[in-house]
Amino acid sequence: MKQKKMHHGILTIPHLFSLKDILQIVIGATILAIPVGFTEETWRLGESLPWLNVLGLLLMSVLFIALFVYYNYHRRQKLNKHWGEFLKRVVSTYVFAFIVVAVILTLIQRTPWATDMALAFKRIIIVTLPSTMSAAVADVLR
Numbered sequence: 403m404k405q406k407k408m409h410h411g412i413l414t415i416p417h418l419f420s421l422k423d424i425l426q427i428v429i430g431a432t433i434l435a436i437p438v439g440f441t442e443e444t445w446r447l448g449e450s451l452p453w454l455n456v457l458g459l460l461l462m463s464v465l466f467i468a469l470f471v472y473y474n475y476h477r478r479q480k481l482n483k484h485w486g487e488f489l490k491r492v493v494s495t496y497v498f499a500f501i502v503v504a505v506i507l508t509l510i511q512r513t514p515w516a517t518d519m520a521l522a523f524k525r526i527i528i529v530t531l532p533s534t535m536s537a538a539v540a541d542v543l544r
Contacts, residue, residue: 419490423541424498430540431499432506435533439506448525456524463527463534467495470538491541496530499537503529 438444448456471491504526507513513522 419494424494426540426543427495427498427537428502431502431533431537433540434536435499435503435506435529438532439503439512439529440510444528445512445525447528448521451524451528453520453524456527459531460527463499463531464492464496466531467492467534467538470542471495474542495537495541496534499533500526500530502537503533 468488471488475488475491504513507522507525507529508515512525515522
């Protein structure tokens with residue numbers, strides 16, 4: 403990962419989203435996706451929660467990632483100069499966590515893709531919330 407040095411020798415924003423970053427996100431996402439995704443409570447939440455609440459969880463996930471990325475990478479710089487990198491890291495973290503959760507829930511047959519795609523997406527979004535938290539934390543490990 404290439405990094406840019408500031409005047410005071412402080413390492414700042416990673417400019418390349420490398421394979422190591424992706425692997426850290428995938429492994430981090432898996433850490434909480436497995437225990438949460440294997441619980442019947444989360445499967446039932448997918449059945450009972452209305453879409454508005456599920457979308458609220460999705461927004462909460464993205465907000466958590468954005469705050470975490472900002473605090474760890476961008477708080478010492480002006481965000482408008484590095485908006486693209488910030489956005490890339492936030493979106494990538496959510497997308498990779500979402501994919502990890504989708505694969506896990508599909509493998510344990512909790513995503514009824516053929517019969518109820520909406521339920522499959524709701525369950526994935528619900529489990530992705532804690533998964534993004536561990537993915538974001540794992541992404542900052544060196």
